[in-house]
Amino acid sequence: MDAKPNEKGINQWMHVDQFPEHLKKYWFQRFKIWEKYDEGIWMTSDSWFGVTPEPIANKIAAHISESAPKSATVIIDAFAGVGGNAIALARSGRWERVFAIEKDAKTMKCAKHNAEIYGVESKIFWLTGDCFDVIARFAGQKNVVVFASPPWGGTEYGADDVFDLSKMEPYNLDKLYTNFTKISKELVLYLPRTSDLNQIARYTQDGEKLEVAHYAMMGASKALCVYFGDFDFEIGQEQET
Numbered sequence: 001m002d003a004k005p006n007e008k009g010i011n012q013w014m015h016v017d018q019f020p021e022h023l024k025k026y027w028f029q030r031f032k033i034w035e036k037y038d039e040g041i042w043m044t045s046d047s048w049f050g051v052t053p054e055p056i057a058n059k060i061a062a063h064i065s066e067s068a069p070k071s072a073t074v075i076i077d078a079f080a081g082v083g084g085n086a087i088a089l090a091r092s093g094r095w096e097r098v099f100a101i102e103k104d105a106k107t108m109k110c111a112k113h114n115a116e117i118y119g120v121e122s123k124i125f126w127l128t129g130d131c132f133d134v135i136a137r138f139a140g141q142k143n144v145v146v147f148a149s150p151p152w153g154g155t156e157y158g159a160d161d162v163f164d165l166s167k168m169e170p171y172n173l174d175k176l177y178t179n180f181t182k183i184s185k186e187l188v189l190y191l192p193r194t195s196d197l198n199q200i201a202r203y204t205q206d207g208e209k210l211e212v213a214h215y216a217m218m219g220a221s222k223a224l225c226v227y228f229g230d231f232d233f234e235i236g237q238e239q240e241t
Ligand SMILES: C[S@@+](CC[C@H](N)C(=O)[O-])C[C@H]1O[C@@H](n2cnc3c(N)ncnc32)[C@H](O)[C@@H]1O
Pocket: 049, 050, 051, 052, 053, 078, 079, 080, 081, 082, 083, 084, 085, 086, 101, 102, 103, 104, 107, 129, 130, 131, 132, 149, 150, 151, 152
């Protein structure tokens, strides 16, 4: 896959000298983010801040696969970015259909190209637009899981010990939960590792449990996922033992 991007803002950085100075730390992490980086991954500058590293995306895809209701056959990645999660979900082979929504056209081009590198471009249905509008077309379907890795509000999100999800920009927890659970009660949110769990717990009914999993790389939590709805992690644990 040596196709070169021919549009300003879409980059295939193959050498450290080409790489923007303010992003330098990501150059050293590029193979932790994309195992196939050298095969010609395309990125926008902003996407380095939000892309889910491949080992984490694969782990999340495995967890969703093993715990989602068997009747669920469709998964929607509401904020597809450059494809980190959508590619992992498609590679899991668990879904009849994987939909990837992204509002930024250049970022979407990167995602499609990156999916081609991983051999799953044609397994994903690509929808360019605002997820809060686009997702409405899935209303009423019973077989859908929504995965969402929203923006967390820029690079300063981690400054507080506990992250206030009511202040997450541009979409807070309430907006995400309210909109996406109209489509499916099975909702997986990928959130900052310091997210306020009390705020999350308010969305459960009495006696109900929520699964929250931290995803770590090199011994440090990078993020957490909250699994709302009927995910059954007991099955996965039984299978693992
Ligand atoms: C944190 S990134 C997602 C990263 C993605 N999981 C990956 O691994 O590449 C969030 C993405 O959501 C997109 N976005 C923001 N608001 C959106 C909206 N309303 N509808 C669709 N996409 C949106 C941004 O352009 C950005 O690419």
